[in-house]
Amino acid sequence: MMTPRIRKEVDEALFAFVDRRRPDLLAVSPDLAPLLDALDSLLAGGKRLRPQFCYWGWRGAGGGTEPGIVTAAASLELLQASALIHDDVMDSSDTRRGQPSVHRRFEELHRRESLLGAAEPFGVGAAILLGDLCLAWSSQMYESSALEAERLARGRTVYDRMRTEVMCGQYLDVLEGARRGGTVETALRVVEYKSAKYTIERPLHLGAALAGAPLPVMEALSAYGRPLGIAFQLRDDVLGVFGDPAETGKPAGDDLREGKRTVLVALTAERASPAQVEVLERHLGDPALDGAGVDRVRTIIEESGGLAACEEMIERYADQAAKALADAPLTSEAVKALEDLAVAATSRQA
Template sequence: MTTRRIRKEVDEALLAFVDHRRPDLLAISPDLAPLLDALDALLAGGKRLRPQFCYWGWRGAGGDEAPGIVTAAASLELLQASALIHDDVMDSSDTRRGQPSVHRRFEELHRRDGLLGAPEPFGLGAAILLGDMCLAWSGEMYETSALAPERLARGRAVYDRMRTEVMCGQYLDVLEGARRGGTVDTALRVVEYKSAKYTIERPLHLGAALAGAPPEVIETLSAYGRPLGIAFQLRDDVLGVFGDPAETGKPAGDDLREGKRTVLVALTAERAEPAQAEILERHLGDPALDAPGVDRLRTIIEESGGLAACEEMIDRYAAEAAAALAHAPLAPEAVTALEELAVAATARQA
């Protein structure tokens, strides 16, 4: 099965699960329809990387085309939806995947319907609750897939660990944003737990655990997945500053306005001249930063050598992942698919 086919089947599994749950929510109250509309809109986008890494972890460890594996893997998209909704709340982001973020969507509903109170707390509350529901549904979708109970039991510890790690990574990200003078090491710690493990390494582990993989396969998947996960997030950091909004789905420079203490920012701060460092520190995290201000910070990131250093790190981590995969004791079909996914995860466009 190709990566394109897996993505299509993941889309179908997500649609089927949400459609199955839709009547239950609407039976509670038709007022819940906007929650479902917001979820439908969010789930319509995304690369489906986590389900694909889970599936190919399964196939690489000897798993077959068992009924339910795509559904179990697709449940990771509901976990991702939960993380994105909550992340946008924490970052006060206006957009996600080219449309209003969930909390902004519900702020607009509040204004449109003339509800009492302020729109902002209503939007935040609705988004937090929808994110919580996605988290609960991710577990439900996993547990109700057609995989055998003994397989699901093998994967449960990995799934639980992954959910804990991403929440810890989110907190560390919030903490770094509230501190001054973050280092490359502290930024990499956030990368590892908020993104690298959660996006690639743990989904691979989950698929392999579901297939009953031996320890040596798990170790090989880590040797590939951890560095690739870091390269993926570093690429995302670069796109957050230099990416095309039509590709990323977010306004250019949003990471700068949100004050994200990324590896890219830390590398720039290490290399910048004192005057450049002062400008970077003064404007990083300014929600009113305009387009010329974004361009000024971009220039500092480039001229200081921060961008080049980050690109070098991406290449180094991607090469480490490729070397690990070249000697991996995995099914050949899985190796080919994981090579393709490595390119997709580190591409210079979103």
């Protein structure tokens, strides 16, 4: 399988692009160096799933080995960086990929340099601006990928839709967190637009559109990508509660402290006793939730059958994706790579 090589090429294209932008920022002011340092640190981690799905969407639709496709695909990592930075601000997350989140990083800079005013709004403001910069750079990197103008125009429609959908999904996520209750249906709506389409379906569509894929290929990629994207996020929800912090890069139970109204939580609420639901609601969204509280919620999720139901959903959606891929009109090389990526997306431990 060629995916490890593609991941390496994506990294090279991504870091080369940022390095080319670096002198422009530092020419404005040396004070912008901490922004670049924060971005370098964030980009050093990550699985590069979106660029890989984009690349194999391209190859599956008959695209060749033009180097420009790797650059176009790698631009999705800057879009992802923007989303992660802003998401951490909205969730008040302390860590990301095993290190301080961007807004916490700039709070510490404020304190270290004894700047005027409060550290927290300074950190939030710096993070929002860096996220905005990453969003702008994602477009710039895509447009400068050296692919033909006609190809870029075809892909631009998908790229624009992808950015719109993920922002809509993010708002729905914030809204669900502010509401008491929530259902499996509403949680799945968030999953579809914040994660499933954004992580897998649209990157596949982007690569295929760049290759000039016909409608049957786009439909086949949706039949594979949408259920796999849902399974991916459901696995992420499980890891957000039960994952090892050393592997996930976030404290144990962080999704509980942030009040995430995930499918896992909704499945648990449907199956739990009134007393268990009361404990779940009391702890969900408590930023001071300690290890004992996390363990209590974990026990409820397991004993109620919520965890088992979520695992069953992951398996069902993954099977649906596998069946769709088996019938997809894609190159055999791409089918093999997408089979392996499906396993990586749904069986991961971090």
